Amino acid sequence: MKAYFAGGCFWCVTPIYKIYGVDSVVCGYSGGDEVAPTYEDVKAQKTGHRETIELTYEPENVTFDKLLDIYFANVDPFDGEGQYIDKGFSYTLAIYYQTEEEREIAASRISALEAESGQKVQVALEPFKSFYPAEEEHQDYYLKNPEAFEKELIESGRKTI
Template sequence: MQKATFAGGCFWCMVTPFDQLPGIGGIVSGYIGGTTPNPTYEEVKKGTTGHVEAVEITFDPELFPYEKLLELYWQQIDPTDAEGQFQDRGAQYRTVIFTHNEKQYELALQSKKEMEASGRFTKPIVTEIVSASFPFYPAEDYHQDYHKKNPKHYKEDREKSGRDQFINEHWEK
């Protein structure tokens, strides 16, 4: 099993696309990339810790290769928005691919180049690719599997966010 870490705005919305796919061993919502040890949701939400909301995915590369994770990741985000994602604004909601080794870095960089060359977006791709050398802090328990624990609120929040409309506009064609 290996790890993949992706930031794509609200971590609640980044769990469901990867949930229950063959080869996915687990998904943890959390915080990465900042300087405050053991940050809380309230601290990260204020944007003062340097962390982003992210998901850490444990996967079997034989069943679900990293390239497929990247492909699915790009389809969940607006990679042209450096100021956050959809209704979630601020650096704590920016898009980042945190790589766990050199091969992941090379694959992420290649996928970003392919995204830039695709012409799918008219604005530049601003998603960062950085080493996952930062500690990953799991979010509080109530954030884990939020879509299962609070399906009504999750669905309402996701509908209001504009994420699904963006995905449909850019990926359903």
Template sequence: MGAQLEVATFAGGCFWCMVEPFENQPGIEQVVSGYTGGHVVNPTYEQVCSQTTGHTEAVQITFDPTLFSYEQLLEVYWQQTDPTDAMGQFADRGDSYRPAIFFHSEQQQLAAEQSKVALQASRRFKKEIVTAILPAEPFYAAEDYHQDFHKKNPVRYQQSHIGSGRVAFIQQNWEG
């Protein structure tokens, strides 16, 4: 248990829907919903939703790479998103919902770029893979009511998860 923990940051639309796929993987210490990539310090949800802060909703994952590698996190990430839609994810539109991988090291950048190239080469999608790969910027945890939203508000979470089109997209493009 002397492993050095690492951090990964992923944006894939509504952050409520990005927590659960990661949290139960081995070696995941914490998944925090928040905001990154913008120019306002410590933004609120209302500010981010206004599309004026430059932030995107994201999750920041603290993990033990000896138990679950960054490459494995990338595999989980891709399977939660529509990597061909740069203007949002599913029913959620705008910059605050854009898909992006925010790398924290040169190793993460290389792994993310390689996984993006591999996904494009797989021809799973007819359109171009447009998910941005960007240097990590300050990450601001979202308000408490957004943390573990799927546990605190399971009905509203399922409405969003299914109603946004995310579940159907994942089933159609990633499962089976």
């Protein structure tokens, strides 16, 4: 199965899922209408796409609900401007559902978080349209560029030293 989450900078959220039994994580773009967007255009807010990860998983190993646990534990669901230092539409949060069951699970989680926090959750819940893999240099960035990745995590505010 596949799941699609926009969690801000796709470099920063990719490795999180690799440790939770997800078969593969692909960085890419989703949510917009432009065909085959580029990183430069998405980052410049020209496409209507968000930086998104495509998760391939086996439901018997990890459930969609567990993927949502991981998602909400690694984003700021109340920031409607983006995530951490990355601001702009392409860095805003979204869950792209493919089935009514996924929509219901995600909507329930969003409602529960709002009730618990007393704040409006800034996560778009949208039907999945398409996914375009990002350029190769963005795939597994944390493995290819470990020092730059560590610096990105710290400078973004996602990790404190």
